[in-house]
Amino acid sequence: MSVKESITTQQDEEFDGLTAAELEAQHPADAAETIEGLDIIDQVKFIKQLPIKDAAESIAEMDEHDQKALISNLNRGLAARIVDEMSPDDATDLLDTLDDDLQKALLSRVPAEERAELKTLLTFDPDTAGGVMNTEVVILDQDLNADQAVSQIRQEVEDKEVPYYAYLTDKKDRLVGVVSLRDLLLARRGVTLKDLVKTQNLITVGYNIDKEEVAHLIAHYNLLALPVVDFGNRLLGVVTVDDVIDIIHEEASEDMQAMVGAGADETTDSPWLYSVRVRLPWLIMNVIFSAMSAWVVHLFEGNITEMAVLAVLMPVVANQAGNTGQQALAVMIRQMVMERFDRKRAWLAVLRELRIGLLNGVIIASLVFCAALIVTGKPLLATVMGAALGMDMLLGAFAGASIPLLLKELGRDPAQASSIFLTTITDSMGFLFLLGLAGLVLLN
Amino acid sequence: MSVKESITTQQDEEFDGLTAAELEAQHPADAAETIEGLDIIDQVKFIKQLPIKDAAESIAEMDEHDQKALISNLNRGLAARIVDEMSPDDATDLLDTLDDDLQKALLSRVPAEERAELKTLLTFDPDTAGGVMNTEVVILDQDLNADQAVSQIRQEVEDKEVPYYAYLTDKKDRLVGVVSLRDLLLARRGVTLKDLVKTQNLITVGYNIDKEEVAHLIAHYNLLALPVVDFGNRLLGVVTVDDVIDIIHEEASEDMQAMVGAGADETTDSPWLYSVRVRLPWLIMNVIFSAMSAWVVHLFEGNITEMAVLAVLMPVVANQAGNTGQQALAVMIRQMVMERFDRKRAWLAVLRELRIGLLNGVIIASLVFCAALIVTGKPLLATVMGAALGMDMLLGAFAGASIPLLLKELGRDPAQASSIFLTTITDSMGFLFLLGLAGLVLLN
Numbered sequence: 008m009s010v011k012e013s014i015t016t017q018q019d020e021e022f023d024g025l026t027a028a029e030l031e032a033q034h035p036a037d038a039a040e041t042i043e044g045l046d047i048i049d050q051v052k053f054i055k056q057l058p059i060k061d062a063a064e065s066i067a068e069m070d071e072h073d074q075k076a077l078i079s080n081l082n083r084g085l086a087a088r089i090v091d092e093m094s095p096d097d098a099t100d101l102l103d104t105l106d107d108d109l110q111k112a113l114l115s116r117v118p119a120e121e122r123a124e125l126k127t128l129l130t131f132d133p134d135t136a137g138g139v140m141n142t143e144v145v146i147l148d149q150d151l152n153a154d155q156a157v158s159q160i161r162q163e164v165e166d167k168e169v170p171y172y173a174y175l176t177d178k179k180d181r182l183v184g185v186v187s188l189r190d191l192l193l194a195r196r197g198v199t200l201k202d203l204v205k206t207q208n209l210i211t212v213g214y215n216i217d218k219e220e221v222a223h224l225i226a227h228y229n230l231l232a233l234p235v236v237d238f239g240n241r242l243l244g245v246v247t248v249d250d251v252i253d254i255i256h257e258e259a260s261e262d263m264q265a266m267v268g269a270g271a272d273e274t275t276d277s278p279w280l281y282s283v284r285v286r287l288p289w290l291i292m293n294v295i296f297s298a299m300s301a302w303v304v305h306l307f308e309g310n311i312t313e314m315a316v317l318a319v320l321m322p323v324v325a326n327q328a329g330n331t332g333q334q335a336l337a338v339m340i341r342q343m344v345m346e347r348f349d350r351k352r353a354w355l356a357v358l359r360e361l362r363i364g365l366l367n368g369v370i371i372a373s374l375v376f377c378a379a380l381i382v383t384g385k386p387l388l389a390t391v392m393g394a395a396l397g398m399d400m401l402l403g404a405f406a407g408a409s410i411p412l413l414l415k416e417l418g419r420d421p422a423q424a425s426s427i428f429l430t431t432i433t434d435s436m437g438f439l440f441l442l443g444l445a446g447l448v449l450l451n
Numbered sequence: 452m453s454v455k456e457s458i459t460t461q462q463d464e465e466f467d468g469l470t471a472a473e474l475e476a477q478h479p480a481d482a483a484e485t486i487e488g489l490d491i492i493d494q495v496k497f498i499k500q501l502p503i504k505d506a507a508e509s510i511a512e513m514d515e516h517d518q519k520a521l522i523s524n525l526n527r528g529l530a531a532r533i534v535d536e537m538s539p540d541d542a543t544d545l546l547d548t549l550d551d552d553l554q555k556a557l558l559s560r561v562p563a564e565e566r567a568e569l570k571t572l573l574t575f576d577p578d579t580a581g582g583v584m585n586t587e588v589v590i591l592d593q594d595l596n597a598d599q600a601v602s603q604i605r606q607e608v609e610d611k612e613v614p615y616y617a618y619l620t621d622k623k624d625r626l627v628g629v630v631s632l633r634d635l636l637l638a639r640r641g642v643t644l645k646d647l648v649k650t651q652n653l654i655t656v657g658y659n660i661d662k663e664e665v666a667h668l669i670a671h672y673n674l675l676a677l678p679v680v681d682f683g684n685r686l687l688g689v690v691t692v693d694d695v696i697d698i699i700h701e702e703a704s705e706d707m708q709a710m711v712g713a714g715a716d717e718t719t720d721s722p723w724l725y726s727v728r729v730r731l732p733w734l735i736m737n738v739i740f741s742a743m744s745a746w747v748v749h750l751f752e753g754n755i756t757e758m759a760v761l762a763v764l765m766p767v768v769a770n771q772a773g774n775t776g777q778q779a780l781a782v783m784i785r786q787m788v789m790e791r792f793d794r795k796r797a798w799l800a801v802l803r804e805l806r807i808g809l810l811n812g813v814i815i816a817s818l819v820f821c822a823a824l825i826v827t828g829k830p831l832l833a834t835v836m837g838a839a840l841g842m843d844m845l846l847g848a849f850a851g852a853s854i855p856l857l858l859k860e861l862g863r864d865p866a867q868a869s870s871i872f873l874t875t876i877t878d879s880m881g882f883l884f885l886l887g888l889a890g891l892v893l894l895n
Contacts, residue, residue, distance in 0.1 A: 229693040259703035269778035275800035315752040318762035334713040356719035
């Protein structure tokens with residue numbers, strides 16, 4: 008539903024208990040939260056009352072789904088002015104979420120120069136350095152001296168978001184160095200920028216590099232911004248540390264959610280039907296995998312009829328091995344996020360998890376053996392239970408640690424559905440160990 | 452084992468394929484990784500060859516466990532000089548990991564002024580703003596003008612790590628404002644700092660605020676640094692954005708690992724016995740909880756003897772509801788990390804998960820009903836299976852969404868062992884639904 012027609016602008020209107028003037032005085036990040044709490048009609052009313060700059064800054068801070076809904080309900084002239092006012096990286100993120108028609112309609116209303124820039128930015132994959140970079144950078148000629156540089160920055164800094172570094176390029180636009188405001192303040196009088204960066208170990212990133220790798224580099228080297236270049240080493244833009252924080256947050260959500268088959272980009276604000284749609288395929292996969300575990304049990308139905316107590320013990324084995332495996336899985340996935348992948352170290356980590364699984368398995372299996380002996384009074388049954396549990400826990404540790412590595416080696420996301428694969432293994436093999444051993448030892 | 456005695460210093464020695472000179476030329480973050488790959492004897496040799504400043508910077512970037520091992524194996528004079536050379540926040544982090552004796556020994560060798568500062572810093576809880584703040588800040592008198600400020604910063608900036616903001620205090624050391632180098636570059640000639648910050652909305656944080664809340668504020672307001680104050684609003688230090696990235700990474704690991712009962716601070720580099728120790732209590736809790744689910748099955752042993760196929764279906768119900776609940780759990784936990792807690796919104800999110808669980812439950816239950824009907828040819832059995840599965844999935848969605856909220860309301864970590872609580876509920880109630888319904892419908 009469009010609410011464009013139903014708007015009457017009015018002063019002193021209250022939004023969520025705040026007047027428009029109070030809302031306007033909020034930090035854009037806070038204003039964004041307030042706006043998200045309003046219904047769509049009030050959102051539109053409020054945005055219409057804001058100075059265009061404040062509107063653009065607040066909308067840039069909003070959640071993607073809310074952003075899309077709001078922009079779709081504004082009249083196109085205002086929406087285009089807001090897009091034009093945003094920093095190019097925020098505008099690109101916003102345009103990326105819109106339907107193609109609306110995206111084109113808004114772009115056609117943006118001044119030609121900005122339009123060309125936004126169109127270029129939209130060609131980059133949003134998950135790469137090019138897709139998250141900011142193009143508002145201060146570029147200096149390397150033959151300037153520090154004082155000249157400072158006065159040029161002074162002229163440019165007002166409308167650039169990225170203030171801390173300036174970038175030096177040669178005659179062919181190739182990046183030759185980075186100077187920070189700190190460097191300029193410290194520079195000896197008259198020294199040229201070229202001399203200042205002579206021994207610099209310049210860290211750059213190609214535009215097609217995955218944004219998670221970009222985040223990793225910025226975190227690893229404690230940078231405030233990282234320049235993005237093309238294959239000819241020409242400067243395209245920079246990724247700044249505040250964007251990296253968002254990337255790291257997103258990445259952590261993706262991993263935790265993908266692990267169990269929830270949508271990588273789901274939040275509690277996503278439309279609920281969207282969540283149904285993204286989770287359902289994994290739930291269907293899970294039920295098919297469960298059927299495989301059930302089939303293992305089916306093979307031993309005769310044993311269970313003879314000894315129903317086996318059905319009592321089954322969930323203990325499966326659950327315990329599943330938990331053991333998930334511990335290994337969680338530690339491995341986090342490690343793969345935080346450090347560069349190193350195959351040798353990764354497999355050493357699997358070995359480490361095997362040791363942990365072995366010792367914990369032996370301890371828990373012994374406890375369960377004792378408990379089963381006391382409760383049932385049957386030493387053979389207790390032995391079968393302890394042995395099946397210990398073996399399945401060891402297997403769980405191995406599977407939990409190696410599944411993300413195998414997924415990675417197969418070129419997949421190491422987290423995706425890993426918990427589903429894991430429990431399939433620990434369930435089916437746990438039942439096989441328990442029911443198979445019972446068949447061999449107890450029922451012959 | 453101490454290796455202090457076995458060291459002979461030698462030039463051109465090779466470490467992990469690199470010469471000492473090459474290693475020295477690496478960025479400290481890279482040198483730290485190389486050092487971590489060496490055995491302890493080579494680590495000590497290498498550190499002895501480095502200029503003290505490089506040694507301090509590299510060690511500051513190392514993993515906590517490796518840091519501790521290396522420092523314990525250096526002679527105390529060198530270790531103390533390294534501590535003295537580090538920035539105070541890094542030195543405090545390092546000292547915090549050491550045994551009390553070694554900590555005291557090193558502190559006694561640090562010059563008196565630094566010692567006093569480090570001792571003060573060590574009194575802050577490492578998980579609070581005070582525990583992660585940096586004390587090397589540029590403080591300016593608010594009556595300076597911009598040019599005077601720039602020349603004072605120029606004098607101080609060389610030995611301060613935090614270069615982008617300078618802080619203004621009044622005569623009683625109370626914080627009155629923050630100016631960025633950008634503000635100073637833009638300031639009109641002759642304007643005083645006091646005028647510059649007159650309308651500023653100063654964001655500060657108390658020293659006892661949890662570091663995760665600090666990270667949240669810096670991310671929310673896109674800051675590069677956040678000033679830390681005491682109850683009298685006196686400036687104690689600043690938390691910088693690069694520390695925040697580490698906090699966000701740690702926090703994500705903590706949540707993902709705590710959820711399944713792995714140690715919050717475990718990495719693949721932690722000693723394996725440490726991991727055994729931190730995981731074991733949760734595994735024991737899990738096995739006790741599993742025994743409760745097993746007890747539910749035990750109540751229905753008679754039914755299982757009559758119909759062993761129930762034991763075949765049990766794992767499907769439990770596993771599927773567990774997976775459904777984990778999807779809800781993952782989304783809720785991430786949301787609680789990334790946004791300020793809002794009780795009303797949180798419970799609305801539970802409602803959202805209930806809807807998702809209901810629709811997914813109905814779809815999966817229908818599929819399973821059809822499959823069970825086809826495979827077994829028994830409509831009643833298929834109905835029981837479908838109904839139990841659907842009910843348990845709905846319960847799983849509710850439990851997964853509400854467990855972190857309940858833990859939070861109880862003042863606990865919302866993630867801690869949440870997955871263990873969840874599967875206990877989905878397992879035991881799933882068995883109750885399936886076996887109980889079967890008893891009512893199929894076996895009378």
